[in-house]
Amino acid sequence: MFQEPDYRENLSLMLSEVLHDIGVNERMVIRRRRQNMLREAISYIKNRLIDYNVTEYYLGSQSEGTTTTGLNSDKDILVCVCDVNIIQDWSEWEHGKTNYFMIHDENTTPGYCLLQLLRHDEPLPVTLIPDEHHISDRSGRILLKNTKFNGVISDAVDHGPSNALQGQPGLCDTDYVPAFHCKSWPQSASGWFERQGIDRWPTQDMKRYAASTGCFVVPTGSKVSEYPELEWRISTSLEERCLMFNLNITQIRCYVLLKMILKYFLNPQGEINISSFMCKTVLLHCIEKTESSIWKEKNLFTCLTYCLLELHSCVHNDSCSHFIIQENNLMAGQFTAGKKHELSKYITEFIQNDGHGLLRIDIDDLGQRLQVKLNMVPHGAYNFQSSHEIYEMHLASLYVNIAIQTSRCNMLLLQNQNMSTMKQTVCKLMTFNDNRLQHVAFKFLAPLFFTAYGSVMTSSSIGEKNQVSPEALVWLSAGLNSDISSSRLKLASVFYSTGDMEKAELILRHTEQQYYSYPVLPICCSCWKRPQPPVTSEFVRACCEQSEDSIKHITPFCVIFIQEEINCVPRELQYEMFRSTQDDMIHRDEGKDFWMDWAEVDSLPFLYFLQYKVYRHLQKHQYQQQALSKLIRTIETDENLGHRETAFNILGQCMEQENRPQEALKCYLLSLQQRARNNVANFHICKLLSRVLTGR
Incomplete structure (x- = not known):
């Protein structure tokens, strides 16, 4: 098997080069893994701060680094509900918690279990059905149905055990898999620790780690189960x-x-005949059964052939054993006889073609790139992205995802906050420094929250002293580097609200200079389902010149003011906090639309609006008109605005102050075209028409 002819070795080396060029290389794999683990850390901190007792784990190809642009792999996020205790031994029962006992019997499919509800006050089974999510079986056991999580994630579609958020603009599909955690290793997998692969793989360190992590149960039953709604x-x-x-x-x-x-x-039409998880399982079995010295670049094609032979055997025998829980057959009930014959035929033909099938694969131009490497076509026949260009694009995409995660987690942190709760949150936030990833995640999340905290403190004291307290200024200053603009603009708004126009003007001038010093990419918050702006080549290059932490210096966030900051918000923007009429409230989803009680605006329009207001107070009329012109131009030409309706609303009020009522009305009508409901433009129109009609 592994005594390769020269052509196979040459094909393997060329194939390795092609995969390196399209991003499957050590550097990119490490980057992908780190960024996804960092996003996991950001999510962990956010959930702990808002007392949301779940832990999210970023799994699958994106987090493993085993994907490419062309494969377009989903994001897989396992959402573990932490306030439920799954036990396999009565000694693991916890007082006061919701406890379930994992049941394996002769009727349970291998790799699956039933969950029996236990009492929370003593380790005994519950005997009465508590709600519609539970059912009593023939033995009188109260079992939890796996339909419990159906429809839990808004806008989701059923997708096996997961809820898949599909078609979100600008983002890859995300599978959210709900789960419960069991602290102990599954009894059905105990044999894995005794299994010894060639070259002792997996290592004892890996197995020790496995023993310490326990397992999860996810809400899906086996396809061959008699009771599919009861199995987990x-x-x-x-x-x-x-x-x-x-x-x-x-x-x-x-x-x-x-x-x-x-x-x-x-799976050419997108149907799932053989899953990528089955391929992963086949690969792991093959690694376990071979010597580690085989897995080298010069043997890549032969290793691939070996895996395909193993996959063919699995399909032929309708049997693919889970790598850890071997009794679990991943292919049980998976194929009809016709589909099994068809798949076996395709795999056999691919193996017999001895590599020619690879030349036909157009994913990431793999086949064409391989033809060039093998000198089958001239080197100038195709115009491919270089490996360096692909790496830079991947890196920029990963950095942008971190910024998006930071912005959205910040919104969730701000929900339901007041002075008292914010102080508690700040204290808790300062404790997250357990490891290096948490330290980095802290540096992303903390500045935005520090700024909001300082702004809330100032809003509270404006009515008394009309000034920024030294303590508030400390917090506002601590948050200045949250991103390139939003926290600086909030500080400028604070000074504007306290009447310190000179300081406000200085900050605004500096922020504008910074904004145009680098190519920037505005980060959309989660208020609108709109595409994240595409990255430009200039932004990609700027990303590669920045460190992971420094990416926030070229990404402007939306400026967010919660209700408790109202005294730090210009009057024209305060109206946004009261955008919803009683009729509008019917059309709000309180789980997602909580931000509608806030004032949110894109950084650039707010920058020019504040300049307009500050220069008006300073009676610098030329600069005031320049700021107004920039505001108009930004709204007309910037395609990346996430809150265009708000930008039109504040521009309309500027037009009213300029005594240009017709232009103001046009702005409000354009705002309503962006968002017909829950838009304060309706109020502005009524107010404007009343003023025109009464002459006031």
Whole structure:
């Protein structure tokens, strides 16, 4: 098997080069993993701060670094509900918690379990059905149905055990998989610790890690179960992530190739005949059964062939054993006889073609790039992105995702906050420094919240002293580097609101200079379902010149004022906090539209609006008109505005102050075109028409 002819070795080396060029290389894999683990850390801190007792784990190809642009892999996020205790032994029962006992019996599909509800006051079974999510079986056990989480995630569609948020503009699809955690290792997987692969892989360190992480149960039943709505699948996701993190680059490339073959040949219309998880499982079995010295670049094609032979055997026998829970057959009930024959035929043909099938794969131009490498076509026949360009684009995309995560987590942190709760949140926030990832996540989240805290403190004291207290100024200053503009603009707004126009003007001038010193990419908050602006080549280059932490210096966030900051908000923007009429409230989703009680505005329009107001107070009329012109131009030409309706509303009020009522009315009508409901433009129009009619 592994005594390769020269052409196979040459094909393997060329194939490795192609995969390196399209981003499957050590540097990119490490980057992908780190950024996803950092996003996991940001999410962890956010959930702890808002007392949301769940932990999110970023899993799958995106977090493993086993994907490419062309594969367009989903984001897989396992959402673990932490206030439920899953036990396998009565000694694990916890007083006061919701406890479930994992049941495995002769009627339970291997790799699955039933969850029996226990009492919270003593370790005994519950005997009465508490709600519609539970059912009593023939033995009188009260069992939890796996339909409990159906429809939990808004705008989601059922997708196996997950809720898949699909078609979100500018973002890849995200599968949110709800789960419960069990602290102990699944009894059905105990044999895995005794199994010894060739070259002792997985290592004892990996197995010790697995033993310490326990397992999850996710709400899905087996396809061959008699009671599919009662079974819960046992998941060893963290252990599988650990295994994938310990693969070498050739093994990762082999897995990427398997997924490309899967997508192009075996699931060509997007149907799921063989899943990528099955391919991953086949790969892990193959690694376990071979010597580690085999998995080298010069053997890539032979390793791929070996995996395909193993996959063919699985399809032929209707049997693909879960890598950790071997009794769990991933292919049980998966294929009809006709589909099984068809898949076996395709895999056999691909193997027999001895690599020619790879030349047909158009995902990431793999086939064309391979033809060039093998001198089958002239080197100038195709115009490919260079490996460096692809790396830069991937890196910029990862950085932008971190900024988006930061912005959206900040919104959730600000929900339901007041002076008292913000002080508590700041104290809790200062404690998150357990490890390096949490420290980095802290540096992303903290400045935005510090700024909001300082602004709330100032708003509270404006009515008494009309000044910024030294303590508030400390917090406002601590948040200045949250991003390139939003916290600076809030500080300028604070000084404007206290009448210190000179300081406000100085900050605004400096912020404008900074804004145009680098190519920037505005980060959309989650208020609108709108595409994230595409990255420009200039922004990509700027990203590559920045460190991970410094990306916030080229990304402007929206400026957010919660109700408690109202005294730090210009009057024209305060109206946004009262945008909803009683009729509008009917059309609000309180789970998502809480921001409608705030004032939110894009950084650039707010910058020019504040300049207009400050220069008006300073009686610098030329600069005032320049600021107004910039505001108009920004609204007309900037395609990346997330709150265009708000920008039109504040521009309309500027036009009213300029005594240009017709232009003001036009602005309000254009605002309503952006958002017909929950838009304060309706109030502005009524107010404007009343003023015109009464002559006041």
